[in-house]
Amino acid sequence: QVQLVESGGGLVQAGGSLRLSCVASGRTFSNYAIGWFRQRPGKEREFVTAISWSGGSAYYADSVKGRFTISRDNAKNTVYLQMDSLKPEDTAVYYCASTNHRVLDITPSSYNYWGQGTQVTVSS
Numbered sequence: 001q002v003q004l005v006e007s008g009g010g011l012v013q014a015g016g017s018l019r020l021s022c023v024a025s026g027r028t029f030s031n032y033a034i035g036w037f038r039q040r041p042g043k044e045r046e047f048v049t050a051i052s053w054s055g056g057s058a059y060y061a062d063s064v065k066g067r068f069t070i071s072r073d074n075a076k077n078t079v080y081l082q083m084d085s086l087k088p089e090d091t092a093v094y095y096c097a098s099t100n101h102r103v104l105d106i107t108p109s110s111y112n113y114w115g116q117g118t119q120v121t122v123s124s
Contacts, residue, residue: 002026002113004096009118012086016122020081022096022115030054030074033104035111036081038092038120045108048094051079053102061106064090086122093117 008020022034035050049070051058058070069082079096097111105111 002098004098004113004115006094006096006115006118008081009094009120011121011123014086014088014122014124016086017082017084018086018120020083020094020096020118020120022079022081024077024079024098027098029077029098031102033099033102034070034072034079035097035099035105036070036079036094037097037108037111038090038094039117040089040092043092045095047106047108049081050104050106052104057104059104059106083120086120088122088124091120091122093119 003025005023033052036048037045038048039045049060051070055072067085072079095117096115098113099110100112
């Protein structure tokens, strides 16, 4: 059974940083692209960033480009999301998800497995 578990969320002041982690189990983690999505209050789930199976390619939503960095450690079955210069509008539940292919993808429907989410709250 595939499981993704996020951690690292919390409350931070605007301008601060957080690092989220996503630990996977139940499949050969290094074979698949991983993405981060978020759901802000009253909004639909949206793409944040994704990384290819090897970590060689990454893509960011315009809203986080230059502030967020995705990385992965396949030996630890873990993907990280480093979030810097946080803004109140980054407040959301953040989810990691896994595709069934190696190439990164920005479409939520391409992701087959999802974590339970971790809350990030940025105060002004």
